Amino acid sequence: MSQSLNISHFSTGYCTAHERIAIRSGKWKEIPFHATCSLIEHPSLGPIVFDTGYTERFYEVTARFPNRIYAYVTPTTTQPEWSLKSQLEARGIKAEEVPYVIISHFHADHIAGLKDFPYSNILCSKAAFDYTLARKGMAAVQKGILPELLPEDLSERVEFIEDQPKTQREDALEAHIDYFGDGSLKFVLLPGHAHGQIGVLVGEESDQPELLAGDAYWLTESLEKNILPAGITGLLIDSWLDYVDTFHRLRTFRKQYPHITMTSCHCPSTFAEKIQNRHLF
């Protein structure tokens, strides 16, 4: 596919955490980490969403123990008009017009808006899906999962990227899955931060290719300077070994393809440079 796919990014709110959590050279000062969602306008499929960010549903489901621990660890600020659904409506896109919601991984800051898209197919990795549904109560919270945010009919609407064939690559991404078969969205596995996390390489052959990397890294600066998060962050990460492997593959990929934009969900530079709705904050 040679035509560009238009990508827009929105913040749905933010949590605050120490900068050092994201980069070990950082300070012990609190900074906001915005929860970014992306809209991919596909010429034939229509508006596709990548992650759904925060909504006020996050407050509801973290009101009680054990979920309250999640809100304690990541104090969160969101408002109804910041929700992805509201922002799409402001652009004239109704939730029922979205054929696919892609979920990079099932942490609460990526799925609190999922119930706002009751008509969409939900596209994720089978690895992430199985891992998420196998956890309840404290075992779920410890892995950043709040099952109450999952739609009750999730199993009927879910599709797995693994259902399509994998294509080997000769670069640091190693392989991709061209799920729609038109080269528009190439899914890649980015495990480590969360089990079965995926990213998507949008419009690789277009004049504005972009890799949506989810939470594979938090700060662009950490990739640029090869500085990992502080060791304590290992407690918040599913697999530190996989995290480091994914991190280095993305560092290499960045050097191999400097023309491909890379976007991480929570990087302050994503907010400063790419967020459409910055005026709301």
Ligand SMILES: [Zn+2]
């Ligand atoms: Zn996140």
